[in-house]
Amino acid sequence: MKTKYFLINILTALLVAGPVWGQQQRQAVEQSITPYGPACSQPIKIVLHGQNPVVQYAPDLGSGSGYVGSAFNQTAINKEFAYTFFLPDCCRWTKAYLTVTVKALQSGPPNSPTSANDWVTINHMGQAVPQFSWQPFANGAILGQIATHTFALNQNDLALLGNHITFAVEDDTAVMSADLTLEGCCHK
Numbered sequence: 256m257k258t259k260y261f262l263i264n265i266l267t268a269l270l271v272a273g274p275v276w277g278q279q280q281r282q283a284v285e286q287s288i289t290p291y292g293p294a295c296s297q298p299i300k301i302v303l304h305g306q307n308p309v310v311q312y313a314p315d316l317g318s319g320s321g322y323v324g325s326a327f328n329q330t331a332i333n334k335e336f337a338y339t340f341f342l343p344d345c346c347r348w349t350k351a352y353l354t355v356t357v358k359a360l361q362s363g364p365p366n367s368p369t370s371a372n373d374w375v376t377i378n379h380m381g382q383a384v385p386q387f388s389w390q391p392f393a394n395g396a397i398l399g400q401i402a403t404h405t406f407a408l409n410q411n412d413l414a415l416l417g418n419h420i421t422f423a424v425e426d427d428t429a430v431m432s433a434d435l436t437l438e439g440c441c442h443k
């Protein structure tokens with residue numbers, strides 16, 4: 256009798272939970288899709304969050320690079336960082352915004368071999384892409400100083416880079432976070 260009562264309880268729970276779960280899933284998907292123009296029948300906007308373990312597309316980094324062992328929020332100087340976002344192939348992407356937040360690990364005046372002379376760049380096939388370069392502590396670095404920058408990429412930039420966006424950070428600067436916002440149009 257106890258067993259029968261137990262089974263009825265489980266069935267009741269499933270019947271109640273099923274539609275609720277489905278509704279939550281639909282809401283999550285609907286919230287992630289943001290219309291931004293009439294030309295696209297299925298516009299989409301998503302945000303990818305960079306995280307450990309770090310992913311790297313090796314051809315973007317060139318040979319002899321010191322990016323092995325990259326990690327978010329690392330604390331040691333003299334360690335370079337690189338990370339690759341791979342773009343989902345479900346959609347045609349028309350805009351991308353790469354937002355990077357970094358922290359100075361070594362104080363120093365402008366142009367000194369500290370965090371001050373470090374660059375953040377988007378790299379493609381072993382080369383830094385000139386229009387996507389940022390020197391966060393160009394005016395001098397203070398230990399623990401935080402800086403944030405957003406690189407805005409248009410459809411031509413994305414066509415050049417292909418299905419991957421790699422960025423690199425020089426050696427005395429830690430990467431606290433990296434988020435890639437993608438806007439585009441999904442296939443029917």
Ligand SMILES: [Ca+2]
Pocket residue numbers: 367368369370371372373425426427
């Ligand atoms: Ca440096």
